[in-house]
Each structure stands twice: as structure tokens, then as C-alpha cells.
Amino acid sequence: MSGVIVLNTDNTALHTVTVPHAIRMLIRQVAIIEEALEDRQIGPYPVPLVLRLVRYVKTAFLYARTPAWSKRGVLRRDHHTCAYCGERGHTIDHLVPQSRGGRNTWLNTVCACEPCNRRKADRTPAQAGMPLRALPRIPGWREVSTRT
Structure with missing residues (x-):
């Protein structure tokens, strides 16, 4: 598995994270499971495939300007x-x-x-x-x- 997909609240894909990072997001209650492997568990959580954030994250500011030259x-x-x-x-x-x-x-x-x-x-x-x-x-x- 390459990672867990993280969706914004409007269901747009933001990025992917590792399974341990996804579990930490669930523990902190910043995301909920949208899709998981039902037959596999990590503690009380099923192994997630897709998470959805609880609060909307604005991303337009990241892409509003061109990247700085380097x-x-x-x-x-x-x-x-x-x-x-x-x-x-x-x-x-x-x-x-x-x-x-x-x-x-x-x-x-x-x-x-x-x-x-x-x-x-x-x-x-x-x-x-x-x-x-x-x-x-x-x-x-x-x-x-x-x-x-």
C-alpha cells in the first residue's frame, strides 16, 4: 500500500500520508475514516485507505503565487x-x-x-x-x- 489518501471536507484530495500518520490523525480527531480495510485493525481502528478531514483546509494560498526561484x-x-x-x-x-x-x-x-x-x-x-x-x-x- 502506498499510503492513505486524505480528503478535504469537500472531498477534494489533498495528499497522502503513511498509515501511522493516519492513525495519529484519527486519535487527534482531525479526520474520520471514509474507507478502510475491514478485516485488519490497528488497535481500535481499522486500517484506513481514505480519510476525510473534519474541518475544511484552505489551500488556495499555497498556489496563488508562483514558486520562488531557486x-x-x-x-x-x-x-x-x-x-x-x-x-x-x-x-x-x-x-x-x-x-x-x-x-x-x-x-x-x-x-x-x-x-x-x-x-x-x-x-x-x-x-x-x-x-x-x-x-x-x-x-x-x-x-x-x-x-x-
């Missing part, structure tokens, strides 16, 4: 693939170099491998003759989240 986020967004050659990348390259005023933003940074990053140096991709394989974009929360 090197780790850029690497995840680009799947650790160099934007220039397609090899495995471990560094961040600025399309408009920092020496020319380029900033750490989602649309100005891409994942790059060491050789491509050195070859491009402090030039733009057009000046270096290195076209991008894909344009940078602002990722969604799920792409850069550490809980995926």
Missing part, C-alpha cells in the same frame, strides 16, 4: 538536462549573463552542463551561437516541490 527548482524544472546539448546538467546558466545585469529569474536561467556553460561564458545564447532546445518557463508548484 537553483534546485531550475534543475528540477529542466529535469537536469542541458538546455543547449541535451546532456545531463548540474549547473545553472543565465541567458542574459549576470555580468550584463541578468538576474536569477525563471525566464533568465536554464540548466546547463559544465562544458556548455563554459563555452557560452558571459555571452547570450545568440552571441555564442548556441540555440536553446526549449525556452525557459515559470514552473508550477508540483514541478519544483520537494514532496513529489
Whole structure:
């Protein structure tokens, strides 16, 4: 079993938790069992498959803004693939170099491998003759989240 599904009071899925975490939620009375394995028990509780929260949890604030820029986020967004050659990348390259005023933003940074990053140096991709394989974009929360 991969986990216990936790539903909001409006029956929208929020996330999954482990069985021990689900039992703690039941003990604290923050959730009730929606679906369980009837033939298996943990103490007085049947082993839960789906829980529903007792109180509504607002989640819109989590997704209202775009994720903050981070090197780790850029690497995840680009799947650790160099934007220039397609090899495995471990560094961040600025399309408009920092020496020319380029900033750490989602649309100005891409994942790059060491050789491509050195070859491009402090030039733009057009000046270096290195076209991008894909344009940078602002990722969604799920792409850069550490809980995926």
C-alpha cells in the first residue's frame, strides 16, 4: 500500500500520508475514516485507505503565487538536462549573463552542463551561437516541490 489518501471536507484530495500518520490523525480527531480495510485493525481502528478531514483546509494560498526561484527548482524544472546539448546538467546558466545585469529569474536561467556553460561564458545564447532546445518557463508548484 502506498499510503492513505486524505480528503478535504469537500472531498477534494489533498495528499497522502503513511498509515501511522493516519492513525495519529484519527486519535487527534482531525479526520474520520471514509474507507478502510475491514478485516485488519490497528488497535481500535481499522486500517484506513481514505480519510476525510473534519474541518475544511484552505489551500488556495499555497498556489496563488508562483514558486520562488531557486537553483534546485531550475534543475528540477529542466529535469537536469542541458538546455543547449541535451546532456545531463548540474549547473545553472543565465541567458542574459549576470555580468550584463541578468538576474536569477525563471525566464533568465536554464540548466546547463559544465562544458556548455563554459563555452557560452558571459555571452547570450545568440552571441555564442548556441540555440536553446526549449525556452525557459515559470514552473508550477508540483514541478519544483520537494514532496513529489
